[in-house]
Amino acid sequence: MSLTSPTPTRTETLLSIRGLKVHFPVYGGVLRRKVGAVKAVDGIDLEVRRGETIGLVGESGSGKTTVGRAIINVLKPMYPDVELDGSIEVHSRDGLVQDVNGLGRARMNAFRPKIQMVFQDPFSSLNPRMTVAQLIGRPLELHTKLTRDERRERVESLLERVGLQRSYAERFPHEFSGGQRQRIGIARALSTRPEIIVADEPVSALDVSVQAQVVNLMQELARDFDLSYVFIAHDLSIVYHISDRIAVMYLGNVVEIGSAEQVYMRPRHPYTRALVSAVPHPDPKQRGRQRIRLEGDIPTPMNKPSGCGFRTRCPIAKASCADLPPEVQTVEVGHTVACPHWREMQ
């Protein structure tokens, strides 16, 4: 399954994910034999180009966070049993190409600064025992040869860059609001001068008014630092706002991928259409428009339906959908959809 496409602007590849699989084995019985696996990510292909923001959308349990954690390569250290497959190639600015999927500690260390993450929960992502200066300064201590004073200066200028006061460096995370903490998280991710930042629902824990500020800040930073984002979210309207391209995930697979315009305005996959039709609209005249309601819940990734994962909730499902994984079809240039029957959705 290949869901790649050329972009109109820049075509330099930064991250190239091929056939990524992340399975968490499930043990049972007295002897703790493997009895199954949670197929959190089940074979996805994704390309991120330099300077671009790619939105990753899907409901809870679709595997989008796991993709993000696979990219920053923290799955193996956190869950030693995890089964990884496929490749995540990083094409760094200095010309190095490396598959970082499950890469060991020593060899990964050179690539750690290039790939950083902003976490969803601004409360648990900052160690409550450390001051802001320690939180942001620690990556610098590990990856640069800066002196203590130079590090301090960098920390303070980063704070300023994300819209916080320099004097906040001495404070502890519990003294900040959610939006401020998220800014600290962004400053930490920026500290190593990364090329790509995986933003895992960076605004979903924030108030709506603060969401806009943080999203705007991230867009500014992307311009200033030539960053690429993998922007993970379940809120389509924010993803549409920030992304150049959008990939829609369902049950560990990418079901549709295309430019933000293509996916949001002209969705083709039945699941994407349901998602888009569920976005609340500010215009009351639009209130009567038709919505596609999905029945039931997302199936458990431990026991996926055969063939197409979406067929149990799909309005146009056929008997043949249970047989084979859906073939990927090209709708137009740069817009592909993993459903052979998409033309029937009108």
Add this chain to the structure above:
Amino acid sequence: MSDSPQKPLSVFQRRWKKFKTMKRGWYSFQFLLWSFLLSFFLPLLVGSRAIVAEYEGELVFPVLADLQIPFKESLFPVSSGFLDARDFGFDQRGLVDWRVFQEREHLSGSDNWALLPPYPFGRFESLLGGPTLRDGRAPHPPNHYHWCGTDDRGRDVFARLVYGYRTSLLFGLTVVVFSYAIGTFLGALFGYFGGRFDIVGQRLVEIWSSLPFLYTVIIVAALLRPNLWMLVVILALFSWVGISYYIRGEFLREKSRDYVAASISVGEGRLSIMFRHILPNALTPIISFAPFALVGAISSLVSLDFLGFGLPAPTPSWGELVNQGLSNIYEWHLVAFPLSAMFITLLLVVFVGEAVREAFDPKPFSRLR
């Protein structure tokens, strides 16, 4: 966020502040801390050796021999700093009796003098037949000179109690430090790495924890002559299991939090993640259980001494005194004083523990203040 002018406080600093507001625990802590520090200078306060003495124009400091590291006490019960009595105007070779020396020189009106500790009786010396005891039959009830009487060998009970306090606290604290160090380290490893290592490790820990402590000590005591260090090691090896379970649980919980993922993603080393990032967030069980572990360790030493498997014979210990109280049950001072000393000490430690627990409790309980 309030723009308060004062310096931001870390989590620990806020808890420390709260701990200080718990008066009962705070004063108990102060008393235990200062009395323990003071106990390293005990020979200056309680003991039979003169602090400083002048004989024939020469100054001597006999107490120096006694101000050795207290841990040595159990290894070499009798101090090696030997001053020959014949050099100080006595007829016979032996240790100088500084009380006699002071009395004699005072009566003779010579220039020689000796400054004795305020409570001038040693913890090892038998005072039978001495001028401060009216008859020669030990144990003696308390009198003006011997505040807590003497034991069945005519040794001063007060001196043995205060030196026993030092031994007990020192023993308890080192056992807690060692056992918590082992328990924290292993618990952290099991909790952080998890998986098969954890499952196998936990079964081994269960096997280890089923070894009977007392029998092991009895066997060791039968083969070797136990000293304080050996007892510390044995007890620490048997008491780390409990805290390792708590630390393992804390690590299992903390490991899944995002700040751990964040520190992995910046390339932090594994040991650094475990002990710099996670451990400070997993200290609650360590700090809140430590005072009660101290109570347990002190009680263990008392029990071992009581049973006779503890410290070697002349070492002053509470358990040995309690044992004497049992054999001389009608000598009230041999029962009351050691037991009260132990009771009060343990009670103060429990007060500290109670205040620490309270300081770490996010839901305040105003009753305890």
